[in-house]
Amino acid sequence: MTAQFDSAALFGRWTGDVLGRGQLDLVPALVADTYFQHTQEGNSNLSAGELADAMAREAVAAPGQRHIIDDFAVLPGWIWLRYRVAQGEGSAEQVAFSGLQLYRVEAGKLAEGWGARTAPGVDWAAPIAGAPPPPMDEGEEPVDLPLRAHLTWAYTEEIWKSGRSDLHPEYFDAPFYRHDALGNSVQLQTAAIYRGVAQAVAANPGLRFRTFNSALSDRHSWSRWQASSPGGAGLTWLDSGRLQVFRFRNNRMAETWTLGANPGVTWDDDA
Known part of the structure; x- marks a missing residue:
């Protein structure tokens, strides 16, 4: 199994099953025995079980939240994410925060992560006051x-x-x-x-x-x-x-x- 396939398969299960559907029982199968975590507050080593427990506490504190992946890159040995965490649907949707995350993949599992979040309530997808939406892909030149x-x-x-x-x-x-x-x-x-x-x-x-x-x-x-x-x-x-x-x-x-x-x-x- 190649490193690229490792990263792609892991990305699908982690973002879809764990972050998307809250299947925290899958964390031990997707995270290394020792996971090196780097957050805004500092650095720590966690077992896969400890990471699952921390995620479970967040889920209990904020029930119904879901991750929305806005941009991502899946490369051999690495996964990059830009995301938002939201509650509700449609016009009732409220964004709790936005974030950036980098994962290092080793042997098909998440081995290390660097992540940071915005202040509470910051929705990076919200319109910018007094400015038109950023133009996206219309008339895009070939990628160089x-x-x-x-x-x-x-x-x-x-x-x-x-x-x-x-x-x-x-x-x-x-x-x-x-x-x-x-x-x-x-x-x-x-x-x-x-x-x-x-x-x-x-x-x-x-x-x-x-x-x-x-x-x-x-x-x-x-x-x-x-x-x-x-x-x-x-x-x-x-x-x-x-x-x-x-x-x-x-x-x-x-x-x-x-x-x-x-x-x-x-x-x-x-x-």
């Missing part, structure tokens, strides 16, 4: 994965490291949509993106990024990273683990979602 890989790399290595506003404005769709943990979903023009980057770089000399995991799917790039700055000021996400997803449209960055650990929670012993 090498170009998208370069854009994802250059966003950090060229734009963020330099703080320059004259580098590659063609990288971004106009307008660009950004979503964060507090529900601050905004529509930005390219100039505003670069202005924010330049201000952050100027206030944080020596800003350094480390990417621990990254992946490309047809319409998205996914990454787990951490930033540090010896003279940092004003960036709450310094020195804490982060998960980020970019959505591409016509081979440009069109939308991004970012979540991470609480300040000072690194997710990595050597970070």
